[in-house]
Structure formats: C-alpha cells, structure tokens
Amino acid sequence: MLKDKHQAEIDDILSRYPVKRSALLPLLYLAQREEGYVTEAAMQEIAGILKLTPPQVYETATFYTMLNLKPVGTFHLQVCKSLMCALVGSDTVIGWIGAKLGIKPGETTPDKLFTLSIVECLAACGTGPMMQVNDDYYERLTDEKLDRILADLRQTGTSSLKTGPFMWPEPANTVNREA
C-alpha cells in the first residue's frame, strides 16, 4: 500500500490542490516510482484516496504515455524519432541500440535490464539524436557515446554523460564564438 509507506508525501501532494482529483498524476507517479509501473492495486488505492472510481483513475492513466501499465526494464531507453531528431540520425541510434542489445522497439532484454521505446519529440531538437533513460536525457548521441552510456548504466545505474541543466549552445561555446 502506498499509504503505509508514503503517507507524508501523499499528504503533501494533496495539500497543493483545492480539488483532490488534481493529485491524480502526482500519485500515479508515486505508484510508478514504487513498482516501476502503475499496478492495478495502486490505481485502486489511489481511487480510494481521491474518492474517485477506479475507472476514473484508469481512463486518466491510459491517456499519458509516461505511465506504464505494464512492467518495463530497469532502464527504459526512450529514443526520440520525431522529425528534428530524425534529420540528425535518430533512426541510426535506434538501429545501434537494437544491435547492441538485441531487442526491437517495444521489447525488453531477457535480463529485464533494458526496454527500448520509440517516442515522440522530447524537446531536445537542437541536440539530437537523443534519448531519455528513466529520468535523464542523453543528447548528441554517437555510437561510442552510446556504448559508454550502456556500460555505465550496467555498472553504476547511471552515467555521467547525462545532460545537466540545459543550455545550447553552451555558454563557453558562445564566448568562444564571440571571441
């Protein structure tokens, strides 16, 4: 039960909204954080917390692509394939990942470590090709960068190649150019 573990966080979330139902997405995120995906039991519990019927939770949960209603791998590789990334090679990136991990989009590696998804624009169009892995962005992907990222993820669960607070061109760059 989410309530047993996260009562304080739930209360905090509820306190932000004058109408309970607004807390639905935050609570679904909480559930997803807990189990890796949104379970049926979680939807039922959230319905109870928000005084909604389970179908009301369900209809909302199924509208949003970031909420997984089925388990995904430890690392959810989501490669953007929208036009802007495609112009700079996102299809190739998908091909690379497929070759390196032996999975097709929508599949998970047998060790349940990686799931590959193809997604639409993630607002990193100037720094494509790019992918999101769980919470982090990885941009300006190249073959060898990808190798490093996958290796890092395997070893440490994260990678230093992820993007920090975003700015492009980078300030240093700007200075250079102006110099």
Added chain:
Amino acid sequence: MPDQKPETVRLTIDGTTVAVPKGTLVIEAARRVGVMIPHFCYHPKLKPDANCRMCLVEVEKMPKLQTACSTPVAEGMAVRTATTTVDDAHKSVLEFILANHPLDCPVCDQGGKCDLQDFSHQYTPTTSRFTETKRIFQKEYFSPLIETQMNRCVQCLRCVRYCDEIMDVKALAPVGRGTMTEIKHFGPHELDCEFCGGCIQICPVGAITSRLSMYEYRPWMLKRADTICTFCGDGCRITVQTKDNELIEVNSAHGAGRNNGDLCARGFFGFHASSHAGRLTHPLIRREGALVETTWEEALEFVAAQALRLKLAHGPDAFGGLIAARCTNEDLYVFQKFMRQVIGTNRIDSSARYGHLNGVHALRRVQGTHRWAIAFEDIVAANALLLVGTNITETSPITGLKVKEAVKKRQASLVTIETLCPAVDTLSNISNLATQHFTTHPEQFGNTVLGLLKAVVDGNLVDAALAQQSPAFVQRVTTALNGTSWDVLEAATGQTRARWAETAQLLATAKRLVVLVGNGVLRQPGAEATTTNLLDLLILLGKLDQPGCGLGPLAEENNDQGAVEMGAVAEFIPGPVPLDDQPARDRITAVWHEELPRTPGASLTEMLAAADKGSLKALFVIGENPVGTLPAAAQAKEALAKLEFLVCQELFLTETAAMAHVVLPAGSYMEKDGTFTNSEGHVQAVRQAIAPIGDSRPDWEMLSAISVLMGVPLEYGDAREILKEIRSVIPGYGLLGPTPTPPKVDHSTLTRYLDEGSAVDLAARYAVRQVTKPTDAPFTLVFTQTLFHSGKWSTRSKGLLQLQQDGVLSINPSDAAQLGLTDGATVKLSNTRGAITTTVKLRERVPAGVLWFPEHFDGEAKHLAEWTIDPRTQIPYFKLAHVSLAKVS
C-alpha cells in the same frame, strides 16, 4: 415548478425566425422549426462536448463553421444549415466517422435504429475512399448483461458522460488515446455498475447493446407498448418491445414519462419476471389436500359458492381482503368495491400499510392532502434538498436522478440524513453529493430530525410571520425542544450541535426546500411522528406552503399511492377519505347504488389476529404473500391455516398461495391495461404489451366474474370503464392525469393543526427516543431494498438474477477487520429469535455497527427481525433486528 420566466432570444434558422429562451443551443432552436441538424455526441440531457463535429452549421459573421450543439443562440443570430459548405462539412465528418467503422450492420442489433445508418443514408456515396487498414479492437467480455462492440464505437462519449453526469456512477472509462480509444470498465475487469442500461440507450450506434436480446430481433419486427414499470414508486414510463408475444426488450424514450427516458436496472433488465416459467397458467383448486389444475368455470363457481355460504353463515365481517399495491388502480378499486359491496365488509388492506400510510397520515393531518404537494420538477428546481432515510439510489432510483440533477446541474445544496455513509462504490451514493451529511443509525432518524428542529429554534430561524400568526404553536415546539438538551441529542445520535446549526442555517436560507422521506423512516417505528416533525420543520422555516417547497414520502411499491387513493386500505374509502366521511359516502353510494358498510375496517395485522381467533373465516388475497414475507413472529402461517376459505389471485405459487383453497392465475402488468399512481401522485396509463400468459386474467376481471356469480354483478367492459367510474367517485381525479398540478396545502387544515391539532401528541413526538441495544446483540441488522431487486417478484427476472442472485450481508470494513472477516466469509447471525448463516461483503458505505441485508433474499433471516405493531395505525414493523455476529470457520 420554476416560477421565473426566462428571457427570449430571436434568431433565424435558414431564414425562418424563431424565438427561444436565452441559453438554448442552436441545435435545439433548429429543432423547434423542424430543422434536424445531424449529430452524434449531442444529447439534450448531457453537457455539450462537441466532439463528433457532425453538427457544423454556418453562423453569419463567424468565419468558421460552428457546432450547433455547443453554440448558444444570440439575439439576431442567422444560422444556415443547408448550404453547400455545411453539406460538405457534414459529408466529410461522416466520412471520417465511417472510416474505421466495420459496417457490420447486418449483424448489429442497432440496425434500423442507428443514427450512423440514418445519416450515412442521407450523406454518403455508396463507396468509401478509405482503403487503409481498419482499426480493430480485441473483443473483451464486458458484462453479463451488456455487450460492447468497440469497433462500432464513434467515440461520442455519450455513454461515459451519461454514466457520470446523469447517474453519478462513473463506471465507464474511455481508455487510451486517439483512434485507439475504447470504452472499458477498469483494467481487464468486467463491468460492475448500476446497470441502468443508460449507456445502451444513449449509444447512437451499436457499440453498446443488451445481451438479453442480442441477435434476437430486428427493430422493425418488434411491436411496442408504452406502459409503466412496476418495480418501485417512481412510475417510469417504459416501452416494451415484443416479438410474437415474447418479451424482447424494454427501453424508454428520451423525454417520455416522469423519468424522462431514464431507467434503472430493474426497469431496463427486469422485464422477464413476467414470462418466468413458474407463472401460474391455470386456476388451481384444493382436492384431497393438494392443489390441482381446474377450469375457470369450476374455480370461480367454487369461490362464489363458498363465499355465499360463509357470508350466510358468519356474516360479511367474517371476510377479509388483502391486495398488493402492485396492482392497477382499476384492480384496487374493483377489489375494494367487491369487498365492500359484494361481500359487505370494510375489512380490507393492502401493502401500502407497511410504510406508505405513515406518510399519507402525516400529510393529511398537517397539510390536508393525501399526497405530495410537490412534483419531480420541484425536486429538480430546489435550492436545498433534505433526504431522510431514503437510500434513494436503491429504492427510488429515478427520484434519485432528480436529486442528482438538482445538485449536479443546478447546484442545489443537499442534506442527507441517511444510514449509508459517503463512499465511492460501484453504485452511486447520494451522500457523496451532500453538502451536509448525517450518518444516521437506523434507529436514530427521529432524534436526528429533532436535532435539526432544535437548531432551527435555537438559531432563531423560525419564520417571523409564523411566530406572529401562530405564537402558541411556536411556543409549544420551543418548550418541547427546550426540554431536551443538546448533550442528550448528541449522545443519542453521535451528531454535533454545530453541524445541526450549520444545516439548519442552510435549509432556512434556501428559497425552495424539498424534503424527501424514505423507507429508513417510513418502515421503522416512530415513522409517523418523524414525518410529522419534518413537516413541522417546514412550517417553522415558513416554507410548507411556499412554491417549490414541500415534503414527499417515497412510495415503495409502484402503486402504494393508488392503493390508498382507491380506498383499498382499512381506514379509507376511495378518495381517500375516512370510512365515516358522510358526504363522500353519499357520493359513492350515488354511483354504486348501494350503501357502503358501516362496520370498522381491519388492517392486515388485525385480520391475522381475527383469523387466529377464528372470527375471520375467509380471506381474499391478491398478489400478497404474508406467509412468505412476514417474520415468524407475525404467525401468519398459523393464522391463515385456521381459515375456512383462502382464495389467492397470484402470478406464482407463493407460500401463501400454496395454502389456498383456490388459486387463480393473475396477469402481470405486462398483460393488462389500467393505471398506476406514482409516488408524486401522477396517474399513468398501463398498457398491455403481451397476451396473457396461459389462462391468466387481470385481477379485476376475476373479481368481476365472482361478483356476477355471487349475484351482485360488478360488470365492466374494460379497464377504461372502471377508470371512468373511479373518476365519478373521486372528484377531480380526472384532472390528476398524467400532467396534474400537485394539490396545494390546505390552509384550513394547517391552521387547525397549528392551533390545536399539533398539541395532541407534540410532547411525545418531540421526546428523545431512547433506544436500548441488547448488549448481547451489538449489531443492528437492517433489511433493505436493493437496486437490483424490489419486492419479491424481481427475483423471478433472469436479468436481475444475473446481477444479484442471493443475499449477502454488507458490513463495514472496520467491523469486519475486528471479526477477522474478509469478502465472502461465512458468518452466523443470531439473537433470541433465531440464528442464520450467510456470507459477508465489506462495504465502506455501511457504517460501523450496522449490517445491511437485502430483504428480497431474507429467507430465514427475516425471522430475526423485531415484530412490532403501532397500536394506533396498526402498522407492523419488521425490518430491523439486533443481532450478534460471529465468524463461521
């Protein structure tokens, strides 16, 4: 009914000028001038969603086409619905809607009554430009009674919106996004909801259909009959569709009847009760101890002969008559006339005795009417509603919809004094919509109402005009209430004075205040007093006689009100008027050409007692089953066994009928003509939908035949002739037809009540009712109606049995946890009267300490109930028990 006149707006539709109320939508304005704008997602009941885009029209000065379904009219607006642009738009939107449609009309139950078919016929060429792959949804099992075919769905969301906006059930979820959106329940689960059938009715295509009639018909093969449902006092208009005398489907047209086309599960799925295989098809007569089939001739002659013999031997008052308030007014009227004129006794009663009479007595006493002085329209237009012990969704679902409409659409405040507490569930719960809710123990309704009255007096909310005109009344009430301390009331009810005060304030400030009283009050001891006190509340707030204000007791059976009005109860002759009302007697005598008997009436319980003592020798029972419904303490079986002659007119061989000397097969409401009178007093036409099952006959016809054989013929050509006679006996009855104005509060009665009438029992009525719970029986068990059944015969409906086929005991989860019970656990309920075992279901809506059990499956359980009889009104109470509960492993 709403009093203010709405502003009018003038506009033109295709050049025709039309004046409509401000706020009207263009699509409705067009309808007024006979222009039908095609649409899918629009439905007059629902808030516009404008999602299908089918209703596009040109509006002068607007650059884009507008959706007629969501555009309100404006003064001087010029709308064009028949230009090429509009026509092109309609064609193209339809082309889109049809793109993914499977076009499987030949196997679709909606074929022939499908909006998509009709509009396609009007707009599209015969070939489609769509040559891509069609979207296909996996077929999933949706529910036992409702079938979905999501490939046919046009995603108008009418079903989803209906389920939320009108029903407040919210069982349907549009799942996914874009073209792949489909209507589901929750996850992979089958639908669990109120099964009102609303989604089936409102789906413009064949995406949601009834499984009861799946693949059984084509609409044009069906015969239709508009009639009235018999499952509760709401009196919904239904259209029964039949094929070769077989019941195929029931629905209700939008705009039709008091229900405006809405139904509940009983109305929509319950119709098969009439064609149940157990229906009696031949008269039965007892020979050598056993009931055997016989002919009508023999049966009727035997009844007449026995009746004549017993009347001669013991006099008319050795007879009694008992009739179900499920019968038509015509049956009820002929029944009481038969008893009074042919037999010559007033010893008759009906099932209206069980609770409805409490409301009638209170209304008669205080405001001089025998029925509501308000109507459904007043519920919808109310500013504040007070519901007391109604469990309205389950007992009077359609009246419940009026309440929901008032709250959800018109922002009325709602106060609920109910046993069930707010909780989201698969059934809606009126308390969820309440502004103020009092979770009330089943025996505390009276005290909770006292709290409200005290808050009115304490809060100086008493109407100034009343205080001036009837200071004595106000004084009496104040004194009585002062005699009760807040502490005592709080301790008894568990409510707080602050909440009472807030609520009293809320009620006092509402211009239109409607109070509804249900079975939680009406079928428990103290009912009449509590109802009278609620009328006092309206009086004190100065609202009783104000427009749009009033109190309505909710009738349990479809014709409880009719039974009283027809005089089919111990204390009334047709009118209803008391037995000794001379002008009324004279009027009736003039029509009957015979004096009415002067002997006193006898209620059901008095008749049982008389039978037991041996002074009652013969009993006519029509549609009632005291042996099956009353707890053992009533000793009905023993009493009836002593009768010399018991005649039953019945649909089924009930426990009572099984004891009869003669059983006559009666026709159900599907097989006869006549009228029913609903809770609010609307007299509505019942029409025959199928030919009688077997040799059954309408009840009045049998009585009429017996009367002929007994030499006092009550002859009528048809039901309409009876209605004509009723109208001549009850003045003004004709005017009370389908669109009556409700009667007004009678001011002389009210004045008499205020001046002295109220004093008689005021002290007793205002005394806190002390309830002592036996310590060895800590739980209060209530036998209740449920949404899926009403009375005893809904359990013969195959549709309803699929929804609920036995009784489970609902229990609060915290109580369950304490006893270590989970869903489906077996428990033993016991008290001094007996013990039974049953299974439990945990439901948050049932408060702690209370157990909730459906009366339709009460079997042995009913014998646990307390059996008390009001000494004055002879109303028996047997819907509550104090029990102890133990887990059975």
Added chain:
Amino acid sequence: MPKYEPILLKNMLQPGYAGSLADYERAGGYQAVRKVLGQLSPAEVTGIVMKSGLRGRGGAGFPTGVKWGFLPKDYQGPRYLCCNADESEPGTFKDRQLIERDPHQLLEGMLIACYAIGAASSYIYIRGEFVLGAKILEAAIKEARAAGYVGKHIFGSNISIDIWVHRGAGAYICGEETALLESLEGKRGLPRVKPPFPATHGLYNKPTVVNNVETLANLPHIVNRGAEWFASIGSPPKSTGTRVFCVSGHVKQPGNYEVPMGITFRELIYEHAGGMRGDKPLKAFIPGGASAPFLTPEHLDVKLDFESVALAGSMLGSGGVTVMEEGTDMVWAALRLMEFFYHESCGKCSPCREGSSWLVQIMRRIVNKRGRMEDLETLTDLCKNIAGRTVCAFGDAEVSPILSTLKHWRQEYVDLIQAAETANLIRPEPVGTKH
C-alpha cells in the same frame, strides 16, 4: 558580446551563473516584483504589459496584457495562473533552458503575473519528461519560499502567492491551454470547447490565465526597464521584444538564440546558427514548430515576426526553426511529422482522430512506394476537411506539413508514386467498401 543584447538569456550567459537565488539576486533579480508590490496596482501592471506589446510566446501570439484584461473584474473567488511549461511542439526547446538555467526569472515573472491578475495560487505545468527541470523548479521555489518570496505575505506585503510544480505525463496536447487545465485537474488531457474561455472558466472553473514560460520570463524585464523600452525592441508595433528561437536540423550550430523579432531567417540561420551543415544548400525550413507550414529558400529573407511569417503563408508559432538541407526527402519529412500528430491526437474530434490515422496510412504507403495518384487528391481533401473543424488548433496544425510539402514539393510525391507504378509494386485495388 553577442550581436544583440540578450534579455532572457542574459544571466545564464554570465560565466559561473548557476541560477540559484543568490545568483539571480546578484544579477538584479526580484527587484521588479518588489517594485510591483510596492508601487503599482494590479491594473497598472496589466497596463504596462499591454503597452509593452508583449505577445504570447507559446504559439498563438496573443497579446498578454489583453488576455489578462479578460478576467472578470468583480469576481470574488479564487483565480489562477498556470505557467505553460509543457513545451512539446517539435522543434522547440527554449522553455527547458529558461527553466533549468534561470528558474527564478520565471518565478519572478509568475509572481508579477499573479499579482496583476489577483491569483493566490499558481501552477507550473511542466511536461513530464522534464524531470530535471521539475527538480530545479522545486528547488528554486523552496529557496524563494524560504526567503519569503513565495507563500504567505511575500516580501512582507499583504499579498500571498503560492507556486506549485505540476508534472504532465506524456501528452503533447496538454500544451493546449484547456487540455492543460483538464490535465491539471487530474483528467484526460482533452481540450475544452471554447467559449467559455479560461479567463472566465479555467482551472476548477475559476478565472484563469495560461501563459508560456518565455512570456512570463519577460515580465521582470518589462517592469524593470519599462514598457517603452520593450516596445522599442524587435519589430514594433506588433512584434515587440526578443524571442528565443530554437534552431534545429541541418545547421552547424543548432541551439537557442535570443534575437529581436524582425531579423530575417537568413540572419538567424546563417549568422547565429552558423549556416548549413556541410555547407549544402538549404532546401526547406519550418519557421515555428511542427505546426507551422514549411517554407522554402525563397522565404529566407522573411522577417521573424508574427505578421511577416503569416504573410509568407506560415506562422511564427513557438519559435522552433527546423532547417533541412538539399537532399532531404520532403514526403518522408511530412510523414515523420504526421506520425507525431497521429500519435498525439487526443481523439476527441472525429476529423482529427480519424483523419490523422487515415493521413498517416496514406503517407506511409506513398513513402513505401505503394502510393496511387488519387492519393494526392485524397490527402488534400482530407487535410481541408480537418482544418477549421475541430475543437482545438491541433486540427489546423496537423495538416500543415502535408499541405505545405504538397504545395512546394508536389513533384516528390509524384515521383514516389510513379516509382511505385514503374516498380510495379503491389497495387491493391480499392476494396469497395459498400454500405
């Protein structure tokens, strides 16, 4: 120094600027809101914004002050401000930078807007994928709250303003303002039928303003330096101020460039973004995000302001400029965007829902060399039948890639279809769907 004085990006361009509260205040932050609270009435603030000519940066370009002015004057109940940080228009990535690099600039803008419209609660609706952005905002709000800038009695005044971050969960349509409100209310993100507009019936049916991140980030500067100053920048009177243009695609230096409105695409692409990758000729560009019709090299000298781009047959939209070099397959490019729109159609309106799936299927066939000549007419027809007939502007947006590529590069469609015919690939007869 950059060629033009940056306004919104100024702080973050300073070396070492990390966007903390201290950084922001050192750079002169939170002075504007102090000024507003101390010296100006809400109506005066609205007046200044109106005079500045600031127009929405979210896509539609509606004058911000005018929008605020639509709120009912005499309404007593709560009002809300929602910051639209959904940034999901393909080609757009400026809000992300404004949020992650200078969150307090946005917060100060929101405080000013809340004060002007009388809102005590505001929400930043940020697209779910911006996990980092949401964290940075949460941290910044925490700092500001601790400093007494957000919450009860901000800056010691009698005004209370709360700001909450609310994360979306993956739905482009939630950038549409009414869908955003639905989503914020915990529902499916389906746009509402307008009217009524959010100004009167917004969040929880209360008067509400929805403004884009960049729009709000401009406010402190307008207050600090005056409406006249702002109105003098760019291409007055209709397109005032700078814009952060997001350049993507085949350029040497893709990225965010803040320039005054009114410079030409040529300048933006060739000077700021460093010109074409590999110096190939430019074939096409999208001037304002995926919803804006494609333009051609002919349009390089069109000015980057609302009116000029509209005159050229496209729109400035969200400021996402995507550049494509010679050799780019335009049918493929249109298909990619169509796939985006198909994926993101909320499904409410029949033309958009069914149309997008139909269009995407035809486009796929053409790209896979299974097209038919009559497809071109069908495409045009379907696009025409979607646009202008839907609840929200998505319907208009989704048809622009196809319509504009068909307009400028029709031959590429024809070539693909003819390739299909000459290759004699499977060419199924239309399945006559009679009914």
